[in-house]
Amino acid sequence: MATHTGTYNFISLTPRERWTPRGGRVSEPRTKMLNTSVASFTASLRSNGYAYEVEPLGESPFSIVTTLAVQEDATETTVLADLWELDGNDLEKSIWELPKVKTEINKTTDLTERSAIRYNIEQFVRGEGTEGATTPANFDPEVYTALLKSLISGVESFPVSTYVLRRTITLPANTALAPAFDYSNQIFTTTTLLNYETTIPANLKNTLPAGYWQKKTPTAAQQSDGRWVYRVEYWWAEEFDEFLYETAL
Numbered sequence: 001m002a003t004h005t006g007t008y009n010f011i012s013l014t015p016r017e018r019w020t021p022r023g024g025r026v027s028e029p030r031t032k033m034l035n036t037s038v039a040s041f042t043a044s045l046r047s048n049g050y051a052y053e054v055e056p057l058g059e060s061p062f063s064i065v066t067t068l069a070v071q072e073d074a075t076e077t078t079v080l081a082d083l084w085e086l087d088g089n090d091l092e093k094s095i096w097e098l099p100k101v102k103t104e105i106n107k108t109t110d111l112t113e114r115s116a117i118r119y120n121i122e123q124f125v126r127g128e129g130t131e132g133a134t135t136p137a138n139f140d141p142e143v144y145t146a147l148l149k150s151l152i153s154g155v156e157s158f159p160v161s162t163y164v165l166r167r168t169i170t171l172p173a174n175t176a177l178a179p180a181f182d183y184s185n186q187i188f189t190t191t192t193l194l195n196y197e198t199t200i201p202a203n204l205k206n207t208l209p210a211g212y213w214q215k216k217t218p219t220a221a222q223q224s225d226g227r228w229v230y231r232v233e234y235w236w237a238e239e240f241d242e243f244l245y246e247t248a249l
Contacts, residue, residue, distance in 0.1 A: 009034050016066055019225070026225060029067045038063050077177060080227065081170040084200055086207060089164045089235065092157045095150060100143050107138040125151045163236035165204075165213065167197065173226030179218035180232065187240055187248040188213045196249075197234075212240050212248055 013030040033041060038054055042065060045052045051068040095101065096118070108114045117136045124132025125148070135144045171177055188196060193213050194205055213234040221229050240248070 009037055013064065031065050031067075032057075032062055033065065035061055035063050038065060041065055078172050078175070079169060079177075080172060081168070082199055083168045084204055085166045085168070086204055087164040087166055088161050090159050090161050093160055094157055095147070095155060098158065100140075101147055104139045104143050108136070121148065121151065124148070163209065165193075165200075165208070165234040165236070167199075167232050169230040171228040171230065173228070175228055177230075179220045179230045181218060183215050183249065184217045185245075186215055187245045188215065188234070189248050192249045193234060209236065212237050214240075214245070 011032040013032055015027045015029050017027055019026070031041070035056070042052055042054065045065075045067060053066045053068065055064040055066070057063060096105075105114060105117060108117060117139070120129065120132040120136075122132070123129035132148070135141045183196070189212060190208050190210050194200060194208070200208075213236050216233045216235060218230060218232040221231075223229060
């Protein structure tokens with residue numbers, strides 16, 4: 001049964017269902033329209049990367065345009081879709097990673113003295129000593145007092161929202177392309193990431209903040225229609241520990 005959508009000129013018909021070994025199972029929209037509208041309608045499809053079929057309805061003024069979701073000539077190297085997304089991710093960080101706390105502690109360059117500051121604070125918070133009650137040298141008194149109050153109140157971490165850059169690639173059922181596992185867990189600078197992932201859209205390139213991006217292990221999932229979806233994420237950080245991750249690429 002036909003369903004009217006918008007004007008009488010465009011009628012949405014029951015989609016055509018089909019399956020191919022290369023493309024898997026797909027549902028292809030079918031639209032009935034006046035012959036005078038076919039040219040502009042199909043031009044829009046072409047500009048958005050869709051294939052289509054036009055079926056004139058005899059001597060009537062109408063035709064049916066079927067939008068082909070997956071082209072029959074999909075090869076082992078065909079990419080059906082390659083999409084990028086800039087998402088967010090919430091992480092819990094230790095209160096010792098709070099920027100103003102790190103700034104004050106790092107004023108003490110001697111590691112033994114720096115360790116003693118934290119030890120005295122933690123001992124004081126547990127009620128096992130009094131040395132932590134005195135503000136250490138080079139430590140801002142307001143920040144120190146606020147840190148003690150937070151720790152005594154049971155605050156040990158705080159949430160931060162960071163960037164996640166995600167790439168999703170859709171491939172036909174017969175694909176020979178493998179997920180890009182190279183450089184998994186490696187750290188990229190924003191500049192080297194843009195040089196490595198050359199398909200990032202221009203608007204996202206201009207949005208990505210300076211900093212560092214860790215490449216997560218890619219995932220590969222076969223869909224119910226036989227197609228494959230590969231995903232890879234890059235997690236952003238303002239800084240990273242070179243002892244843990246070595247030098248950024």
